[in-house]
Amino acid sequence: MTDESARNEIMTATYEALCEHGYTELTAQAIADRTDKSKSLLFYHYDSKEDLVASFFDFLLEQFDERVEENRDLPPVERLASFVDWFLYDPEDAERTSFHTAMLELRAQAPHNERFQEQLRRSDDALRAILEEILSEGLEAGSFHEHDPEETAALLIAALDGARIRQLTIGRDVYLEEVRSGIAAEIFDELLTEEVDFPARDDSVEGDETDDAALAREGSGADGAGGSGD
């Protein structure tokens, strides 16, 4: 795959097809239909459908890695808040919803797909490392009370991920809401030292971009933490 634009076209088409049909019903035809190319071209660029999907997985993670860098200079507390927001997405946001849905299906394949699992592992390592870094920096900066960053990171990610998944699969907002407030309280009471404030949800995010490429980027980027979180 030399041609970057062809690759992007296929990746975007894969993303759309995945969102619309789900992994189980994802067909090469459905992907090609979202392209101005033929189905056979997919097999020119990728050895098999599985290879294509695995590449798509990589594609998402690439974007996540870029995204992660963006917040690097924020102070720990804000990075933490932004981290939480990545997970506890707004369920009204159809774009995000379908993205997370697609990711969930891909993740559910991992137990049967060594390559997926490895990709997830790599991504999870990165995600935990970042959260642990945030927590450690906060500790050093005196923003956080004493705690075990490794344990807290795992606990936070599990709760955030679990809330998101239950939201997606059950279709009720209760988990997002209760976990948000529960975590906020937890963080407030347990984690933050008295002199720091935990920022409220940043709803000003993502303006009005609408084209698919941008949405895909945002979607995956935003999930990045989660995509990787996924």
Added chain:
Amino acid sequence: MTDESARNEIMTATYEALCEHGYTELTAQAIADRTDKSKSLLFYHYDSKEDLVASFFDFLLEQFDERVEENRDLPPVERLASFVDWFLYDPEDAERTSFHTAMLELRAQAPHNERFQEQLRRSDDALRAILEEILSEGLEAGSFHEHDPEETAALLIAALDGARIRQLTIGRDVYLEEVRSGIAAEIFDELLTEEVDFPARDDSVEGDETDDAALAREGSGADGAGGSGD
């Protein structure tokens, strides 16, 4: 569906096929192969494959409901401990692992399948109700400190479910371990009043039943909380 034993045979076969192949690769033939009946018979008993799988979902939940009753008379603290153990299963237990894997795949279909979603919703309602009941009873009994049972329940379930899913998809034990110790600490410090002890993990679980039907029942029962939790 008149014949109860035929139904059970098909359900058990579906369970096995699902564990072995995963939802995406689940075929009517694979189910029939685990039966001493023919493939056509499946379509005599069920209108379609989707119908069969939805029934299978019900089948799991039925067993969950039975299971839930079993612990009803235990004191709240022990019920809570048993609840946690349902989720944070032993990853060495192949039976449980494949069961949770299968459930994860079914759950991942829910966003594309209204019926699945409804089933999950019902099951989740039951699950949260139970945990809230446990927490409320504990409050009344003076075993737990003051807290919001609804929030705590959601938070606990999200964290437990998230940990299990990450374990399954990433193939590392870190989440199970850290979340177990994190939650234990949390419960100890925050939830339990001084005079109560949180019981250690119950590893004396399920004796030596070996036939498939029993395993399926145990599997789903045990997950029940989780099946429903799923």
Added chain:
Amino acid sequence: MTDESARNEIMTATYEALCEHGYTELTAQAIADRTDKSKSLLFYHYDSKEDLVASFFDFLLEQFDERVEENRDLPPVERLASFVDWFLYDPEDAERTSFHTAMLELRAQAPHNERFQEQLRRSDDALRAILEEILSEGLEAGSFHEHDPEETAALLIAALDGARIRQLTIGRDVYLEEVRSGIAAEIFDELLTEEVDFPARDDSVEGDETDDAALAREGSGADGAGGSGD
């Protein structure tokens, strides 16, 4: 494959498709088209196209075995003559020509197909055994001069097969003719004792059967020696 008639239908269709298209261009569709059944049925009865073709090979050999028995009671000299005629077929006979052509293609696959090779080996063993038997019996009966039946059998089969193949591939009658007269002379001068006559070609064979099943049987039977000879 329980149903004998379905099997025969598919085998006959395979034979026809093979004659018409050749092995290289043989498709499942072409076979199904010569059937009143669907293409998918082929894959219900056979695991793959290769499996089907290998079964077809067996089918031909089965018929050969039956055929061989037929001549068993003739005296050696006549059996020998009939043997020669099996190979040096009449090139005007379109039925035979297309049959031998199909066989040649299948045989040419053997170096790349272990199963084909094994089938050919079995068939060749039988063929040589028969010819050696004929020659040995002739020796005992005093119809043949002293010679090494094993060597003579191999030599005769090689020459007959070679002649037939060159006829088929080159499209000229020269080999059939010269080898027939050469072998006749050889047999006359070298093999036969003075008191025996070598019968002239038996052109009275193949009556007027016309339906495909019969043609297939005759074809393969006749080649049998050759099919197996192939």
Added chain:
Amino acid sequence: MTDESARNEIMTATYEALCEHGYTELTAQAIADRTDKSKSLLFYHYDSKEDLVASFFDFLLEQFDERVEENRDLPPVERLASFVDWFLYDPEDAERTSFHTAMLELRAQAPHNERFQEQLRRSDDALRAILEEILSEGLEAGSFHEHDPEETAALLIAALDGARIRQLTIGRDVYLEEVRSGIAAEIFDELLTEEVDFPARDDSVEGDETDDAALAREGSGADGAGGSGD
């Protein structure tokens, strides 16, 4: 086709691909892969794959023609011996085996391919002419007894070719061995006059050339008699 070296490269690649995959599985890609050029270039040089393969056939025959000249000055008996050796190749010789295998497949296509058939016809004419020439010269020189050179040539070629083909397709050495000794005996007793000796097999053949082009040439040359013989 202007560029001779490009042509040679493609021909050699075709030879290798044919040996490795067989005609049925021969693809343009497989040929290009054995070249340092692209697949598209094949279609710049040749109108179609069929055209390419037909050219490859010609390529083999060209080399045969050259080869034939080489032995022209030998005395008839030695030329005859060398002729026999061309056909009854050493089955341990992997190079030769794969070459003859490839040729067999091409020949098996001839009944469906007018052009192939014509090429074979031309080659066969040359082959028989040579053998007849050898036999006639031997007759004149008094090395051979009286016989019909045309008939003997056809008989010899058929037997040699048949033996080689059965060896290739059945995978047993019996035909090569028995036909070699049978023919040797035949020639001794019938063909040679008392004062001449039939030379033993020439195993000193082909020295140590190793590059592919040479191998191809040797292969085809050696077979030449047989390539054409094929």
Added chain:
DNA sequence: GATGAATGAGTTTTCATTCAT
């Protein structure tokens, strides 16, 4: 000359589903 990208027409194979028995 040379190639990467592209494709249409086809190929094998799969599978839920139906139906006569």
Added chain:
DNA sequence: TATGAATGAAAACTCATTCAT
């Protein structure tokens, strides 16, 4: 109830061939 046989629709994948550059 139960099944073997049957199939249509679609899936993944292949491949000779074309074409703009």
